[in-house]
Amino acid sequence: MVKRVTTGAHYGLRDWLAQRVTAVVMVIFILCLVAALLISPPHDDNALKAMFSNQWVRIASFLFLVSLFWHAWVGMRNILMDYIHTTGIRLTLQVLVILSLLFYTIWSVEILWNL
Amino acid sequence: MRFSIYRFDPDKDEKPYMQDYDVVLEPADRMLLDALVRIKTVDDSLSLRRSCREGVCGSDGMNINGRNGLACITPVAGLKEPVELRPLPGLPVIRDLIVDMTQFFKQYHSIKPYLINNDPPPETERLQSPEERAQLDGLYECILCACCSTACPSFWWNPDKFVGPAGLLQAYRFLADSRDQATAERLDYLEDPYRLFRCHSIMNCVDVCPKDLNPTRAIGRIKDMMVKRTV
Numbered sequence: 001m002v003k004r005v006t007t008g009a010h011y012g013l014r015d016w017l018a019q020r021v022t023a024v025v026m027v028i029f030i031l032c033l034v035a036a037l038l039i040s041p042p043h044d045d046n047a048l049k050a051m052f053s054n055q056w057v058r059i060a061s062f063l064f065l066v067s068l069f070w071h072a073w074v075g076m077r078n079i080l081m082d083y084i085h086t087t088g089i090r091l092t093l094q095v096l097v098i099l100s101l102l103f104y105t106i107w108s109v110e111i112l113w114n115l
Numbered sequence: 116m117r118f119s120i121y122r123f124d125p126d127k128d129e130k131p132y133m134q135d136y137d138v139v140l141e142p143a144d145r146m147l148l149d150a151l152v153r154i155k156t157v158d159d160s161l162s163l164r165r166s167c168r169e170g171v172c173g174s175d176g177m178n179i180n181g182r183n184g185l186a187c188i189t190p191v192a193g194l195k196e197p198v199e200l201r202p203l204p205g206l207p208v209i210r211d212l213i214v215d216m217t218q219f220f221k222q223y224h225s226i227k228p229y230l231i232n233n234d235p236p237p238e239t240e241r242l243q244s245p246e247e248r249a250q251l252d253g254l255y256e257c258i259l260c261a262c263c264s265t266a267c268p269s270f271w272w273n274p275d276k277f278v279g280p281a282g283l284l285q286a287y288r289f290l291a292d293s294r295d296q297a298t299a300e301r302l303d304y305l306e307d308p309y310r311l312f313r314c315h316s317i318m319n320c321v322d323v324c325p326k327d328l329n330p331t332r333a334i335g336r337i338k339d340m341m342v343k344r345t346v
Contacts, residue, residue, distance in 0.1 A: 012307055013345055016312055016338065078315065082269065
């Protein structure tokens with residue numbers, strides 16, 4: 001095969017923007033969570049469970065976790081693109097990252113809606 | 116004054132090594148380049164590039180005590196001894212402090228560093244208002260010394276694909292030019308996970324720029340332009 005530098009995939013802006021947006025979502029959630037815990041600290045395990053059995057808290061937590069996984073995907077791909085220069089290995093690792101993040105997403109639904 | 120200088124001659128040496136020099140400086144030897152010229156009177160085998168000796172040509176970029184800079188505008192007074200001098204990191208060494216800048220200039224040329232304007236040239240010149248001209252301040256001053264790009268880890272890892280801070284600063288210099296008509300093509304070229312988005316805004320480039328320019332801000336403006344045309 002011809003050895004030639006190939007660039008010009010014409011993407012990147014969306015991921016870069018997503019990284020920023022997901023970061024903002026995470027900051028807002030963490031601030032709200034800290035505020036909620038400070039205003040009415042849950043006394044025991046049951047109180048904490050009651051707090052997370054609220055549908056809105058679950059949805060917000062899920063949104064936070066999806067943002068986290070999306071953010072992690074952009075960051076992990078950046079790291080792999082920076083350091084792993086063999087295309088085959090890079091692709092394999094990227095697929096592994098995607099699969100584990102998908103697994104975590106499903107797992108977080110399982111955890112949040114089974115509290 | 117004590118110096119420890121990176122030496123490598125591919126014809127003679129198997130591996131690079133550090134050589135110590137002890138030189139007595141004259142009162143007029145105020146900049147690092149003066150000291151290097153003084154060293155060359157003792158050991159003329161030491162190789163380095165220099166030309167204007169006043170921070171305009173950008174030839175004597177080197178790694179001074181771990182930080183990239185121009186020898187000619189770095190005062191010897193503030194330097195910790197022994198002064199450790201190495202070639203700019205990340206580029207192939209030709210000899211001693213001289214590096215092969217081919218990759219660096221290839222990236223610079225890739226962004227088409229010239230005005231693209233398809234209108235017939237006017238009789239006098241393409242006019243700009245003072246405000247339009249002011250948009251180029253902090254951009255046109257770049258002397259392409261490569262201190263920034265060779266301080267950038269993203270450029271170290273992907274010098275063949277990432278344009279690098281110097282090239283991207285120049286890319287924005289033409290995006291910001293009111294006389295240039297190739298904005299869309301320039302943005303199309305740059306919208307790439309490697310060419311532009313290897314920049315993770317760690318600002319090493321801003322830290323070392325001997326002309327006090329801010330490539331990170333220019334890169335941010337390029338991203339702003341992309342966001343504006345997308346959303």
